[in-house]
Amino acid sequence: MTVEGYDPRAFPPFAVTVDLAVFTVRDGRLHVLLIERGTEPYQGAWALPGGFVLPRESAEQAARRELAEETGLSESTVAGLHLEQLRTYSDPGRDPRMRVVSVAYTALLPDLPEPRGGGDAAHACWKAHGGPQRLAFDHERILADAHERVGAKLEYTGLATAFCPAEFTLGELRQVYETVWGVELDRPNFRRKVLTTPGFVEAVEGGARLTGGRGKPAALYRAGPANALHPPLLRPEGRHST
């Protein structure tokens, strides 16, 4: 069966949706944006935000539109967010009602005020990742894949800054790594690594911020122009000596 010579009116019909794994770091814990399902199947269970891809939009456009609707952020704000295609889930039977192929996306947000419900009835809220809640459909799997992908990307990209506000301290940046990876990092070594990696962060002149009222005030930085870290900032567990 090839693409050539097929009848456009006789293709197997599929529904195509997007699912969003939206992460943030809040109070030193990884949180994910979830909605509570109001209808069967999985009524009352939590699920990833998402929805249909419309006939005239790409999957990424659908993902940004859904993200804006679920978080209440403006379209222009969402347009600048880091949104990355994770992978596509296509198992027959992943939705008991019909054949649905879903393109999953991952987004990283700084700690924002509670999302305001959008125009529709969706009530998305942040839930701590790894909590007791069971997710609907195969969303547990999607979320696990997304977490693994984010953890891996922190190693060789400057993506961790997407979890931080525009200006941040190195302590806040370090907490992002510690939270996503679930490890503790040596403070001086982390600082040395970040500052010697070209393009990772840029110092903000004159800035300093009290760290929650405790400890010495820290210098402020903003995200640098580099999108790849050379050499990468590897997870501690990932290193095996000869």
Added chain:
Amino acid sequence: MTVEGYDPRAFPPFAVTVDLAVFTVRDGRLHVLLIERGTEPYQGAWALPGGFVLPRESAEQAARRELAEETGLSESTVAGLHLEQLRTYSDPGRDPRMRVVSVAYTALLPDLPEPRGGGDAAHACWKAHGGPQRLAFDHERILADAHERVGAKLEYTGLATAFCPAEFTLGELRQVYETVWGVELDRPNFRRKVLTTPGFVEAVEGGARLTGGRGKPAALYRAGPANALHPPLLRPEGRHST
């Protein structure tokens, strides 16, 4: 628009297909499996192999089925091949006839005899990557994404062995890296790196192979159990993508 409360008979209809970027290394050049299109649009142009996802199969099952059909390899052989989902292409208008969402997969094969046409009219053949041929639809973009992904995965996985026969020399393995990355690697340093990376390769006892009749015979190795390289084998120029 959310997944909840929709009418299963009123979803926007899409066709879902798979596209395959199948690579091999032949004569020190990267080759890709292509088919020549026999019908409009893009009649006479080259395209990636692929086809519809059937109603009762997953996208990966469809990709393996198409790969077996296009290469003439047996289903059992294809079942053991390294096949990886690349990403999904969903731009409206990427196919002028109708709305088609395509899940792209990447496969790596050792240098095999010319593929035998399968049951249908498809005549897939190996073409040197980077040649003058223009590809149909957005397949040029898919192929570029696949090449970048394979190059990146060679850095931190033992995937390069998928391009080699079951037993191979370190020279053959090094040529895989040089061909995919388009660089020359220092022979002794490459050897040291591969042999000191745990689980990358295993020595084959007593084996030795003449390197095309030229030079000292080389020891044989087979792929090791590791699927991740620690630390990674980074490209000299250090090119990464997001």
Added chain:
DNA sequence: CCCTTTAGAGTCATGATGACTATAAAGGGG
């Protein structure tokens, strides 16, 4: 006035790496 807390500077040993040099073992051309 100490105590705790976090930021930030610096030290030291080890490991990984790039750039080399040198030797070994094959075939081919005189």
Added chain:
DNA sequence: CCCCTTTATAGTCATCATGACTCTAAAGGG
């Protein structure tokens, strides 16, 4: 046969990145 080329394999050495540290600075709280 001797040399030449070719490729494999064994080293050396300097440099850089890193993990595990110690030490000082600057804030707030009892």
